[in-house]
Amino acid sequence: MSKIGIFVGSSGGVTQAAAEKLEELFDGAELINMEEDYDDLEQFEEFDVLLIGSSTWGQGDPQRDWVDPLYEMDNDEPDLSGKKVAFFGAGDQDTHGEHFVSALAKMEDIFKKCGASTGFGYWPTEGYMYKFSLSEKDGKFCGLPIDDINQEELTESRLTEWSKQVRQEMDI
Numbered sequence: 001m002s003k004i005g006i007f008v009g010s011s012g013g014v015t016q017a018a019a020e021k022l023e024e025l026f027d028g029a030e031l032i033n034m035e036e037d038y039d040d041l042e043q044f045e046e047f048d049v050l051l052i053g054s055s056t057w058g059q060g061d062p063q064r065d066w067v068d069p070l071y072e073m074d075n076d077e078p079d080l081s082g083k084k085v086a087f088f089g090a091g092d093q094d095t096h097g098e099h100f101v102s103a104l105a106k107m108e109d110i111f112k113k114c115g116a117s118t119g120f121g122y123w124p125t126e127g128y129m130y131k132f133s134l135s136e137k138d139g140k141f142c143g144l145p146i147d148d149i150n151q152e153e154l155t156e157s158r159l160t161e162w163s164k165q166v167r168q169e170m171d172i
């Protein structure tokens with residue numbers, strides 16, 4: 001059975017709540033909060049599957065608890081080959097629609113650089129209203145955007161559907 005790690009950075013608790021729901025949906029998954037439970041990059045090695053969660057801040061940047069680990073990954077390039085990775089995170093498509101959930105793409109680029117297998121959990125852009133997102137690639141988001149500010153009523157069903165899709169695509 002694949003070991004699943006859900007690593008999450010969340011300032012206001014929205015992406016954290018999503019991660020907790022994913023923990024229920026992915027049997028046996030372990031939840032690692034980047035502020036409280038994360039020690040170093042070696043923690044990624046314990047898992048076969050990484051579900052990487054971050055809200056977007058600033059000008060489309062990952063949440064603050066991801067800043068140092070991503071910087072380290074970008075420089076040290078730990079070997080993540082063989083790891084299947086998918087991304088999710090909160091944003092605000094209305095007030096911050098010029099950089100909606102752009103953090104997902106920035107994280108994907110760095111995980112890819114470290115040799116991880118990405119491309120799982122890509123999600124349709126239909127149903128969202130935003131101006132621009134770095135995370136839109138070939139007409140899909142490179143992960144699951146959630147938006148509790150404008151579309152809270154859709155979050156639970158999005159997470160449920162996404163978890164089914166990811167399980168199928170990763171064959172886990």
Ligand SMILES: Cc1cc2nc3c(=O)[nH]c(=O)nc-3n(C[C@H](O)[C@H](O)[C@H](O)COP(=O)(O)O)c2cc1C
Nearest residue numbers: 010011012013014015055057060091092096100101
């Ligand atoms: C100062 C500030 C900057 C933000 N920048 C972005 C952004 O660039 N893109 C985006 O999609 N959301 C942006 N947001 C919205 C947050 O991502 C959103 O509130 C999210 O729900 C926070 O999730 P969290 O509670 O998991 O941290 C911003 C919010 C604030 C207050």
